[in-house]
Amino acid sequence: MHKVYSSIKKAWASFLVLSLLLPLLAGLWPGQVYGASNNEGSITLTADNEFTLYLNGKVIGTGNDWSRAYTFPLQIQTGKNVIAIQAKDLGSYAGLLADLSYMDENIVTDFNWKVSERYAGGWEQSNFDDSSWSRATDFGRYGTSPWNQITGMPEETSARWIWAGSSNYNSPVTEGYFRISFNVTEDGLAVSNPVQSSGQFEQVDYQLKPTLPMPPSISQKLPVVNPVFETAEEQGSFVLTSQEAAQLGNSLVSGQIFLDQSSARAIKVTNLTSNSGGTLVDYTTPGVEEVFDYYDIPEQEVSLEEQNIVMPDPDMVLDAQDLLQFDASSSLEQSSQQEMNQEAPSNDDAVMQLDEIIRTAGTDDFANCRKSGNEFVCDFKKVLVNQQNSNGNKVYVEAGGKLTLITPKVTGKYGFWGNYDLKFTAGEKANIYIKGDAKFKKEVKVPIFGFNISAGSLGAVSVGVFLVIGVDGSVTFEFQVDQGYTVTAGVKGKTRVFIPIKIQPYSSVDKYLTVTHKIEGQITAWAGAKAEVGLTIVGKKILEVSVFAGIEGTGKWTSSTDVPSAMSLTIDALIKGEGAVFNKSFKLFELRWNLVKLEKNPSTNPGTGTNLARNATITVDSTFSGYSAAKINDGDRNTTLGENYSWANDRNSPLPQYVVVDMRTANSINRIDLYTSQGYPIADYDLQYWNGVTWVNLVQVTGNQDLMRSHTFTAVNTTKVRVVARKGPSHQPGYVRINELEIYGNPNLARTASITADSTFSGYSLSKINDGDRSTALGGASSWANGANTPLPQSVALDLGQSKQVSKIDLYTTQGYVLADYDLEYWNGSTWVSLVKVTSNKDTYRTHSFSPVNTSKIRVVCRKGPSHQAGYVRINELEIY
Numbered sequence: 001m002h003k004v005y006s007s008i009k010k011a012w013a014s015f016l017v018l019s020l021l022l023p024l025l026a027g028l029w030p031g032q033v034y035g036a037s038n039n040e041g042s043i044t045l046t047a048d049n050e051f052t053l054y055l056n057g058k059v060i061g062t063g064n065d066w067s068r069a070y071t072f073p074l075q076i077q078t079g080k081n082v083i084a085i086q087a088k089d090l091g092s093y094a095g096l097l098a099d100l101s102y103m104d105e106n107i108v109t110d111f112n113w114k115v116s117e118r119y120a121g122g123w124e125q126s127n128f129d130d131s132s133w134s135r136a137t138d139f140g141r142y143g144t145s146p147w148n149q150i151t152g153m154p155e156e157t158s159a160r161w162i163w164a165g166s167s168n169y170n171s172p173v174t175e176g177y178f179r180i181s182f183n184v185t186e187d188g189l190a191v192s193n194p195v196q197s198s199g200q201f202e203q204v205d206y207q208l209k210p211t212l213p214m215p216p217s218i219s220q221k222l223p224v225v226n227p228v229f230e231t232a233e234e235q236g237s238f239v240l241t242s243q244e245a246a247q248l249g250n251s252l253v254s255g256q257i258f259l260d261q262s263s264a265r266a267i268k269v270t271n272l273t274s275n276s277g278g279t280l281v282d283y284t285t286p287g288v289e290e291v292f293d294y295y296d297i298p299e300q301e302v303s304l305e306e307q308n309i310v311m312p313d314p315d316m317v318l319d320a321q322d323l324l325q326f327d328a329s330s331s332l333e334q335s336s337q338q339e340m341n342q343e344a345p346s347n348d349d350a351v352m353q354l355d356e357i358i359r360t361a362g363t364d365d366f367a368n369c370r371k372s373g374n375e376f377v378c379d380f381k382k383v384l385v386n387q388q389n390s391n392g393n394k395v396y397v398e399a400g401g402k403l404t405l406i407t408p409k410v411t412g413k414y415g416f417w418g419n420y421d422l423k424f425t426a427g428e429k430a431n432i433y434i435k436g437d438a439k440f441k442k443e444v445k446v447p448i449f450g451f452n453i454s455a456g457s458l459g460a461v462s463v464g465v466f467l468v469i470g471v472d473g474s475v476t477f478e479f480q481v482d483q484g485y486t487v488t489a490g491v492k493g494k495t496r497v498f499i500p501i502k503i504q505p506y507s508s509v510d511k512y513l514t515v516t517h518k519i520e521g522q523i524t525a526w527a528g529a530k531a532e533v534g535l536t537i538v539g540k541k542i543l544e545v546s547v548f549a550g551i552e553g554t555g556k557w558t559s560s561t562d563v564p565s566a567m568s569l570t571i572d573a574l575i576k577g578e579g580a581v582f583n584k585s586f587k588l589f590e591l592r593w594n595l596v597k598l599e600k601n602p603s604t605n606p607g608t609g610t611n612l613a614r615n616a617t618i619t620v621d622s623t624f625s626g627y628s629a630a631k632i633n634d635g636d637r638n639t640t641l642g643e644n645y646s647w648a649n650d651r652n653s654p655l656p657q658y659v660v661v662d663m664r665t666a667n668s669i670n671r672i673d674l675y676t677s678q679g680y681p682i683a684d685y686d687l688q689y690w691n692g693v694t695w696v697n698l699v700q701v702t703g704n705q706d707l708m709r710s711h712t713f714t715a716v717n718t719t720k721v722r723v724v725a726r727k728g729p730s731h732q733p734g735y736v737r738i739n740e741l742e743i744y745g746n747p748n749l750a751r752t753a754s755i756t757a758d759s760t761f762s763g764y765s766l767s768k769i770n771d772g773d774r775s776t777a778l779g780g781a782s783s784w785a786n787g788a789n790t791p792l793p794q795s796v797a798l799d800l801g802q803s804k805q806v807s808k809i810d811l812y813t814t815q816g817y818v819l820a821d822y823d824l825e826y827w828n829g830s831t832w833v834s835l836v837k838v839t840s841n842k843d844t845y846r847t848h849s850f851s852p853v854n855t856s857k858i859r860v861v862c863r864k865g866p867s868h869q870a871g872y873v874r875i876n877e878l879e880i881y
Contacts, residue, residue, distance in 0.1 A: 041102030473523030505589030759787030
């Protein structure tokens with residue numbers, strides 16, 4: 001009987017590649033664990049009755065005693081390798097058993113080996129074509145009768161006894177020729193042609209720990225679950241009558257596991273409460289290690305085929321966690337995005353809970369899905385929310401359109417000892433509209449198809465593909481998207497004893513998109529297809545991987561007496577992969593690119609907002625008569641040719657020409673937009689930033705022909721940006737022109753945060769922490785300090801108002817009075833989690849970068865002040881990015 005650890009290590013490494021330690025160790029474990037200094041492997045094998053072993057055409061060794069295993073060293077080469085074995089039977093039983101080990105990876109005899117009953121010239125050579133050979137027949141795993149234990153064979157091997165033909169006893173094939181091809185790359189070792197299954201795994205082998213069959217008195221009381229779309233672990237309770245409890249006798253105890261193999265469902269009793277009415281049984285889903293001693297899936301591919309498709313429920317599925325918020329005291333027209341993101345008021349009359357929402361079916365409401373050739377088509381129109389309260393305020397949301405999925409496919413490739421490849425491939429065409437008015441946040445999932453891949457009678461891989469429509473906005477909107485794309489996205493890699501040492505997300509996309517819109521207020525909408533893949537064993541979700549591919553659009557409209565009208569529309573294509581292991585979530589990858597960007601700014605005050613160049617000082621090497629450097633940052637994006645719109649260098653001034661934009665204070669920037677003149681674009685130019693000592697390149701462009709170019713890059717902190725204009729258009733290469741330069745950065749999230757502190761010294765103020773002034777001068781005019789004689793630590797918390805992604809915190813303290821010891825922490829929704837711990841600090845300014853986290857609050861725990869005044873702590877400025 002195999003131990004749990006070793007059996008999971010062998011059997012589930014392929015499936016649990018994202019397992020247990022991935023959220024903590026991805027990116028921390030060395031990526032070159034497999035970069036060994038030699039290429040020597042070994043093979044341990046035996047045959048009933050004798051064998052000759054070849055590696056890449058060369059004889060390695062022989063054996064003629066089936067009761068013991070022989071071990072030979074192997075010189076494995078990078079690229080293709082072929083193991084070939086000639087085996088002979090001299091009696092009534094026949095079999096071949098082998099385990100190849102290389103760099104902590106293994107290939108074992110199983111049904112992936114090719115076999116022939118007839119000799120063919122060159123059969124042992126690596127270039128021999130064995131495509132016409134049959135797969136070997138599997139006659140049981142190591143330890144099976146009649147061979148039982150073999151001296152010298154690894155005790156925990158997953159090797160199988162294989163042979164040619166359909167029988168290995170009485171009249172077996174007397175001589176067999178076996179081959180297995182495998183490749184060795186930086187990713188490790190992998191079988192060249194694993195078995196491909198359609199809809200279920202082949203030859204899954206498992207061994208159970210002691211469990212009890214689930215009696216009907218229990219199984220009939222459990223809630224019905226959807227085997228395809230169900231994602232939550234089971235827990236709950238049910239009542240057994242006194243007679244039913246008595247029939248179970250001593251087996252009804254806390255900790256007992258009941259298993260129904262036919263439905264792959266198991267429960268573990270956690271508590272029993274008896275009274276005159278019967279016995280209340282509390283239960284949960286047991287852990288996999290509580291059910292299995294051994295579970296093995298040989299290397300193979302499993303993919304979706306058309307016969308696996310399940311027609312969806314015609315009704316849309318509202319996400320049950322959504323909450324529609326509504327403030328009855330203010331009109332819908334005056335609702336702001338800030339109000340929408342506040343917590344729901346406690347007054348029950350002021351909040352419409354999800355279960356109060358009325359989904360009113362119109363006369364032409366419908367959802368119709370059908371299969372047409374290789375396409376799966378859904379037409380739909382649904383009133384999602386239609387409610388009006390006593391004040392006359394209305395909430396109405398309608399969605400509709402058409403979605404076509406083209407040959408959707410989910411493929412999982414699983415290899416022995418940790419090679420894996422999970423892939424989602426689909427094509428999509430969608431014409432979707434969303435319209436309505438109100439204040440709301442809602443996501444709707446329409447199941448398109450789903451299926452289960454069997455992994456033995458106790459486990460399954462569930463796959464669902466959904467149309468996802470989401471809206472988040474206020475006031476009145478119409479949003480229509482005509483889009484299409486084909487996408488292949490997934491993740492592959494390998495593990496070593498549960499620890500992921502290499503993860504490689506990948507994707508490729510072809511796309512088109514057009515958008516029409518009408519927005520008054522603000523609306524964010526998203527639409528696309530989502531594939532969800534999950535491994536479930538005895539009712540417990542072990543692994544989940546999802547890939548969303550679609551579009552996300554945000555539109556804003558503002559107008560009031562004091563603010564001129566402005567509109568912006570941004571449409572991004574988005575592909576993201578997410579996963580969860582034992583319900584612990586993590587992000588695999590996210591790819592985003594802009595498809596549509598529309599901005600309409602008021603002519604009286606253009607270019608405001610986050611454009612950091614608007615208030616900057618511009619210096620240039622030279623200026624052509626009548627032109628002006630002031631045009632570079634006047635907020636006018638017009639690309640018309642002429643002195644009214646642009647700057648140009650002076651006549652006969654040598655190139656390159658330098659344009660310096662001085663923002664005067666340091667800012668974190670990650671995007672620069674450059675507008676030039678129609679017919680006269682800058683062909684060659686560099687964008688640079690000042691690092692305090694020298695100019696550093698951000699972007700180098702050659703052969704440009706566009707009038708507007710947007711350049712994004714990893715965020716940098718700087719006070720100055722420089723354009724090095726090297727060449728003008730081909731018909732006038734000595735002249736360069738700039739109509740507008742815009743600089744954008746990551747906003748300092750602390751500027752709008754609300755701040756609380758344990759105490760404040762008289763004359764000092766909390767507002768100094770986020771007033772935007774980075775001065776490190778001593779005194780209440782520049783900083784916050786804790787109250788007199790208040791004990792340390794002192795905590796300062798910044799509430800961002802809603803969850804934001806944070807990856808950097810900059811801390812400014814007071815000259816001569818620095819914070820010596822402090823912690824930076826974030827709120828995960830239930831507790832404070834450490835980001836950075838600093839001791840013995842001597843710097844007035846410290847920047848702290850870390851892996852991105854999503855949080856609504858940041859806290860500084862001030863533990864010690866300077867050595868000469870250890871009981872007092874000061875903060876002059878805190879910036880969050």
